[in-house]
Amino acid sequence: MSEKRTGRILGINGNMVTAEFQDFVIQNEVAYIIHGEERLKSEVIRIRGNIAEMQVFENTRGARIGEEVEFTGELLSVELGPGLLGQIFDGLQNPLPALAEECGFFLKRGVYIKALEENQKWDWTPTAKIAQKVRPGEKIGYVPEKIFQHSIMAPFSLRGSLEIVSIAKPGEYNLKESIARVKDQEGKLHDIFLSQNWPVKIAISAYAEKLRPAQALVTKMRLIDSLFPVALGGTYCIPGPFGAGKTVLQQLTSRHAEIDVVIIAACGERAGEVVETLKTFPEITDPRSGRPLSDRTVIICNTSSMPVAARESSVYTAVTIAEYYRLMGLHVLLLADSTSRWAQAMREMSGRLEEIPGEEAFPAYLESRIASFYERAGLVRLYDGNIGSVTIGGSISPAGGNFEEPVTQATLKVVGAFHGLSLERSDARRYPAIDPLISWSKYKSFIDEKQVEAGHRILKKSHDVAQMMKVIGEEGTTLGDYIDYLKGEFFDFIYLQQNAFDPVDEASSSQRQKYIFNFIYDKILEPEFNFEDKAKALRFFQKLRQLFRGWNSISWDSAEFKKSEEEISGLLALP
């Protein structure tokens, strides 16, 4: 058998190429189209007889019938190792800054650069001993990467128990130098390097067990943390029409969330938004580590004008990197913006494959693909007893802002929390524009359950009264109902809404949230208020709102905080 398997192009339709092959092909293996000097990367997605259909990750302009296709035998993979943090990759894990250095302003097709700098030296410390048995995924040593100890693990691709035959002494090594050698059960020897490859579409399961997410992930957004919490290792989705603030919400979360590593998958969205992230993150200091935010962030960026097939793979690239850091006992947050574009990429391909379309022409396997993606999230116990997690938050851009469409519906079936954005709220400048009346979460908040319930109840009541008032006017509403309406509005304005331009109010710690929620519950939501008339009630709540706004922008540990609290308590003692 020849060492190189090849084929010839038979047809081209957009980014789908069909080729005839001689020997055999592997489903989902990577193939290159040899177009003159250029090598265009593609992935085999369907095989019929001796014809392979491939999605090409590049523009196919100029490709011809009869051109050679080279099959590599490898599934679409990413390189996992030190040096990922702080990087900006495209959907196929090409580092964009290095591409810019090589090609200038534009993304030239057929240019691929290794994800990790091969020659960079890392300060290696072994932890495993010779003759020790390790399982794939078990730590054998570490190198420092930014603020973390980056574990070097036995390759996930090996099987069974591995015996360490040799292990390098502490020192400086680059990615090409072997740092250990192991013997598998068949007696075969394998070299271990600081980095390893893993196919993106297969979940890394080299851990002891998957646990049920219980602990809340603190996003420092009150509306989310208090009423619709997300758990570490959980999943949530943010659907919303355009202009409702999905991306801003994701950006704020990526900045403030109390988490070790953030992976941002900018999938088929505006390039401008990615630019904002990648230009500002190096300048923002993470209060938890004192280092730039970019040090804990990996950006996978396949914006809307970049090739569609690579958009499909970008979310997998992102989740694979997230799983890798989870195996080091870290908590990882993956923010995918937007999963609709990923679904659309699947739809485009499905259309070219002439598959029988499902609802809105999405392929029939849409639901199972979405489900298996979100299932890669989770809280896990590692072999060494440590805990790591991947939390996935996906934004959805439903066509026409209608949540009945297939992507939203398929996602709602599998996620643990739903943060539905409404245009009504964002038009009224109520940020974050998560609609508390339609959203839900299956996770437990750090706020007392009884208090959370009271919060939901007053919002519901207030909304009902407001609807009624539209018909019968303020005149026809009872004073009691009117006060409930004011309470709900007050709760919305000073607790649910947060001013992203205020340095204090933009992020609220869990401690502060507990304290304030408790205060509101005890002194405002629960007690009965007596006012002479509606005008007095309105004035009282307006005053209260103004004071609370001030309180919201005073930092937690300052002297003014107490002073402001006393002032509010004073006002509350009056009615």
Add this chain to the structure above:
Amino acid sequence: MHKVYTNIIGIAGDVITVVAEDIGYNEIAQIQTRRGVSLAQVIRLDGKKVFLQVFAGSKGISTGDKVRFLGHPMRVASGENLMGRIFNGSGQPLDKGPGLSDNMIDIGGPPVNPVKRIIPNKMIRTGIPMIDVFNSLVESQKLPIFSIAGEPYNEVLSRIAIQAEIDIIILGGMGLKYDDYLFFRDTLEEQGALSRSIFFIHTASDPTVECLLVPDISLAVAEQFALLGKRVLVLLTDMTNFSDALKEIAITMEQVPSNRGYPGDLYSQLASRYEKAVDFETAGSITILAVTTMPGDDVTHPVPDNTGYITEGQLYLKNAVIEPFGSLSRLKQQVNGKTRDDHRTIMDTMIQLFANYRESKEKLSMGFQMSAFDKKLLKYGRIFEEKMMSLAVNIPLEKALNLGWEIMRECFEPEETGIKKSLVEKYWPNPLLTS
């Protein structure tokens, strides 16, 4: 030197099928018909069958006509010689000037590497208060005007083009009424802006397919100028026609439609054009203003819907005014903090009060009692509509801000506006001095 084929085996819609060999995907061919020569582009290869979309339409093509493949993708001339010229969607001159073939560039080139973009930071002044004050236009922004047929969107486009401080204007007209084309030409000429403009015009009577080329040609030429450091403004009108042309070809090619007959890749197709808007790290910029007409004033129609997800906001033109609600410039925060210290306050306060005015108006129409404040709001709303919203208003930003203070003074006490004290002291007009 170029191979010529005569075996056309299929004609469906504006797509013809030819048996040919060694043809590149997306290559351009010339078809010699009895009506003249038309360009066509390869849109699918299947063995020896080559599918071509014919820009001039397939009417009158005979199965015996000659198809000559040119061996390269669609190209257009670029450079200074184009200035002041008018071309059709295929790049052929529509004015009386000569055809151009210098600095030929491929259209629909590769995307920009995101790391080579910069965060937009320069405001483009238009003299329209509803844009300058409330939804500032920013260099490298892509902003559509959502509108319905009959609204003066082309007038707004031409006004912005004339008044904006930019180097080059490129107009891409798709399915443009001939009158509208003449309107653009005459207006720009009268204002002396034609010499820094380039037109690529596809009129409503031209073959549909040619319409597909207009955004790519316009943006390819714009990109060349931007790389040379020029600030280019590209006007595209109307992108709904472009989308309809995409739909037509997709249906002809028997693609599975997704939403209301539009192809599943409508989002990607629109995005690859709009994303050409850019501010290069060390060179010029491209700003895109496009018109998207909404069939039935329905913003959830696939074209405005997909557009909204791609662009950085939208201007909503309705009843001949730019509606404050529904209009949004996502980039305004990048610039409106640097203009004058009262800019953001004026923007927020006046809109908030205008929203209150709409509420009062609704209450009034439902027969509820009007409070004293309601009456003030009604007065405010009337003046705001007349002095700020009307498209007839043409004043620079600073004057518009002053006008804002003046309008509020006329209607309210300072406390009723909720504006912070320091700004009131600085800007609230003194009635003794002004009246």
